[in-house]
Amino acid sequence: MISSFTRIKGFYPTLWLFGILVLCLHFVSAQGENIPASAKDSVVLTGRHASQLEKPFDAGEMIMEHILDSHEWHIANIGHTHISIPLPVILYADGDIHIFSSGRFHHGELAYNGFKLETEGKNKGKIVKVLDDGITPDESAALPTDFSITKNVMSLFISVALLMFLFISIANSYSRRKDHAPKGIQSLLEPIIMFIRDDIARPSIGEKRYGRYMPYLLTIFFFIFLNNLMGLIPFFPGGANLTGNIAVTMVLALFTFIITSFSGNKAYWTHIVNAPGVPWWLKLPVPLMPIVEIVGVITKPFVLMVRLFANMTAGHIILLGFMSLIFIFGNMSIGLGLSVTPVSVGFALFMSLLELLVAFIQAYVFTLLSAIYFGMASEEHAH
Amino acid sequence: MSVLSLLLQVSTDLAPIAKMGAGIGAGIAAIGAGIGIGQIGKGALESIARQPESVGDIRSNMIVAAALIEGVAFFAIVVCLLILFLK
Numbered sequence: 001m002i003s004s005f006t007r008i009k010g011f012y013p014t015l016w017l018f019g020i021l022v023l024c025l026h027f028v029s030a031q032g033e034n035i036p037a038s039a040k041d042s043v044v045l046t047g048r049h050a051s052q053l054e055k056p057f058d059a060g061e062m063i064m065e066h067i068l069d070s071h072e073w074h075i076a077n078i079g080h081t082h083i084s085i086p087l088p089v090i091l092y093a094d095g096d097i098h099i100f101s102s103g104r105f106h107h108g109e110l111a112y113n114g115f116k117l118e119t120e121g122k123n124k125g126k127i128v129k130v131l132d133d134g135i136t137p138d139e140s141a142a143l144p145t146d147f148s149i150t151k152n153v154m155s156l157f158i159s160v161a162l163l164m165f166l167f168i169s170i171a172n173s174y175s176r177r178k179d180h181a182p183k184g185i186q187s188l189l190e191p192i193i194m195f196i197r198d199d200i201a202r203p204s205i206g207e208k209r210y211g212r213y214m215p216y217l218l219t220i221f222f223f224i225f226l227n228n229l230m231g232l233i234p235f236f237p238g239g240a241n242l243t244g245n246i247a248v249t250m251v252l253a254l255f256t257f258i259i260t261s262f263s264g265n266k267a268y269w270t271h272i273v274n275a276p277g278v279p280w281w282l283k284l285p286v287p288l289m290p291i292v293e294i295v296g297v298i299t300k301p302f303v304l305m306v307r308l309f310a311n312m313t314a315g316h317i318i319l320l321g322f323m324s325l326i327f328i329f330g331n332m333s334i335g336l337g338l339s340v341t342p343v344s345v346g347f348a349l350f351m352s353l354l355e356l357l358v359a360f361i362q363a364y365v366f367t368l369l370s371a372i373y374f375g376m377a378s379e380e381h382a383h
Numbered sequence: 384m385s386v387l388s389l390l391l392q393v394s395t396d397l398a399p400i401a402k403m404g405a406g407i408g409a410g411i412a413a414i415g416a417g418i419g420i421g422q423i424g425k426g427a428l429e430s431i432a433r434q435p436e437s438v439g440d441i442r443s444n445m446i447v448a449a450a451l452i453e454g455v456a457f458f459a460i461v462v463c464l465l466i467l468f469l470k
Contacts, residue, residue, distance in 0.1 A: 311453070
């Protein structure tokens with residue numbers, strides 16, 4: 001059976017990718033033992049880690065920490081030991097490239113190589129330059145350009161590797177089993193691919209032109225769906241809120257916007273700049289109608305971006321909020337904490353099921369609206 | 384006098400009122416989404432009752448319309464979150 005896997009066309013490259021991911025696990029370290037003695041014994045404890053042992057549970061901060069991106073992948077807290085994977089930091093400042101592990105920052109307590117991870121203030125969570133004393137951030141300098149592999153980037157690599165493995169497998173299955181019934185992963189993904197072709201692409205774009213857009217539509221549907229699902233898994237390698245990052249959804253909406261603009265034919269642009277049937281005084285001295293139409297062109301991808309981002313982020317906030325209820329009540333009294341646990345877990349289970357549905361619906365709506373925009377941009381004049 | 388000083392404090396220190404505004408905005412957004420999706424559901428149920436064999440088509444269209452309306456409600460939520468978390 002292994003030999004049938006090695007005959008898959010993209011097998012060895014994807015094996016390399018998985019090997020690199022496994023190598024990253026080598027960086028797992030129990031962070032609690034690595035703090036040097038000076039940081040632990042000093043009277044003024046800065047940074048989050050040392051003071052976290054005494055602080056009461058802060059729901060807002062815990063939720064924000066799970067929603068936002070970070071330079072390490074936190075896996076678990078066993079007792080007081082903080083287990084996480086420190087991800088590489090890649091900075092470009094003053095013409096120099098600095099690459100090092102984010103473990104050197106020790107959660108924002110130590111400065112390394114002239115840089116420091118800010119934990120409070122207006123640059124919270126970002127890497128800033130420090131002055132020569134190694135502690136105070138350099139207020140006048142610009143922030144270094146940050147190309148780091150953060151948690152979201154790592155999750156992107158993992159989900160892309162998974163997507164490539166799945167689809168290269170079924171592409172090879174299709175070419176090898178040409179006149180046979182589908183088998184294996186083919187049977188799982190074929191109904192979904194047919195659904196996208198027959199219920200999203202064909203009705204929206206039309207029989208003659210839908211083939212050009214199918215690769216893009218399939219890609220964004222499965223990308224968004226897989227990343228939404230992986231965001232719902234609470235442990236590694238899931239749990240990174242990738243589609244809840246507005247930069248990622250902005251790039252997806254930007255792709256849709258670019259493809260829509262490039263596939264616009266003459267009728268489409270005529271409708272925007274010089275809409276037929278609109279009286280001339282709305283267009284000539286002050287081009288009101290063109291401005292309204294151009295705002296419409298910009299708004300549609302913008303709405304796509306915000307819809308996906310807000311749905312995913314809100315879902316995560318709700319789930320984390322229900323789980324935080326247990327700890328908030330537990331801080332007041334142990335009895336209250338125990339009694340609110342079944343209610344909280346029940347609500348969180350219900351919300352998780354709803355989030356599964358929302359994961360699919362958001363991928364479907366993004367793909368459907370992209371297909372509708374492509375169809376509108378390239379349709380023949382059919383009044 | 385204490386009432387006057389209370390009014391002075393309320394009218395000059397406006398940050399808590401901004402947070403209250405964000406809360407009220409989120410509530411109104413929820414009301415809007417509830418009314419909108421409720422009307423979609425009503426229309427969908429009535430059409431299914433009139434023609435039970437088109438359940439599949441009606442269901443997909445209902446879900447698409449609900450997702451679009453939720454998108455608008457989430458706009459309002461994002462604005463309220465921005466009020467809360469930016470200075």
